Amino acid sequence: MPDNISQLREDYAGHSLHRKDLDPDPITQFQRWFTQAQELQVVEPNALSLATVDQDGQPWQRSVLLKAYDQKGFVFFTNFESRKAQQIAGNARVSLLFPWVSIHRQVSITGQAEKIPSTESLKYFVTRPFGSRIGAWASNQSSIIASRSLLVAKLDEMKRKFKSGDVPLPSFWGGYRIKPETIEFWQGGGNRVHDRFLYSKDTGTDWTIDRLSP
Ligand SMILES: Cc1cc2nc3c(=O)[nH]c(=O)nc-3n(C[C@H](O)[C@H](O)[C@H](O)COP(=O)(O)O)c2cc1C
Incomplete structure (x- = not known):
């Protein structure tokens, strides 16, 4: 470990977030920030951490790519x-985190995950490059595999099988949609005066916005 890690400190001066800057709708606010993350060249701004919980209440996280939102x-x-x-089948409650560290922002979301209709998954699947479509068929994701060469062999087999280029949507592959219940926008500020705004879903379609202490 580098011995200066405890001294790594970035000052987030020059930025602040005010209630008047916020859109009443968190999706519109997310869209605004997502566009800015792209403009400011955040690397893979659609990469997020997805947290799920197993049957013992143990949280797990991994990165996935956001492919749509509305x-x-x-x-x-x-x-x-x-x-x-x-884990989602056992507990649909999940959490998402967009860690836009380079622009001193993060967005964290809680909500419930549900599978999207396979027609919707197919619409996206057909837009994926051949290699990605084949990859979906070749990997028995998260299962233990004895060697890399087995995976390569499986990929080769799938390449031969679908060499016409017509790759069907696997029944075991598709999308999840997370319906948000809370969305928090975090903006780093100078001298650790950060801004946090939490949108919480009311019973209707409206959202309550609270400022949280950093
Ligand atoms: C930047 C990045 C993006 C990723 N995107 C996805 C994705 O969109 N879908 C996916 O299934 N795995 C994606 N992965 C791999 C996952 O992090 C993870 O290893 C895989 O989904 C298996 O997770 P699980 O065993 O918890 O189900 C991505 C990994 C990285 C580093």
């Missing part, structure tokens, strides 16, 4: 037999 929620794609999918 008023209905945030969508990512994965293997429906993976560890995360098994």
Whole structure:
């Protein structure tokens, strides 16, 4: 470990977030920040940490890529037999974190995950490059595998099988949509005076916005 790690400290001066800057709708606010993250060249701004909980209450996290979002929620794609999918089947409550560290921002979201219709998954699947579509078929995601060469062999087998280029959507692959219940926007400020705003879903369609202490 580098011995100066405890001294690594970035001052987030020059930025602040005020209630008047916020859109009443958190998805519109997210869209605004997502666009800025792209403009400011955050590396893979659609990469997020997805936290799920296993049957013992143990949280697990992994990165996934956001592929769509709108008023209905945030969508990512994965293997429906993976560890995360098994955990979601046992407990649909999940949490998402966009760690936009380079621009001193993060967005954290809680909500419930549900599978999207396979017609919707297919729409996205057909847009994936050949290698990614084949990859979905070749990997038994999260299962123990004895060697890398087995995976390569499986990929080769799938390449031969689907050499026409027509790769069907695997029944064990598709999207989840996370319907948000809370969305927090965090903006780093100077001298550790950070701004946090938490949107919480009211019973209707409205959202309550609270400022939280940093
Ligand atoms: C930047 C990045 C993006 C990733 N995107 C995805 C994704 O969109 N879907 C996915 O299933 N795995 C993705 N992965 C791999 C996951 O992090 C994880 O290893 C895999 O989904 C298995 O997780 P599980 O065993 O908890 O189910 C990504 C990894 C990284 C580092």
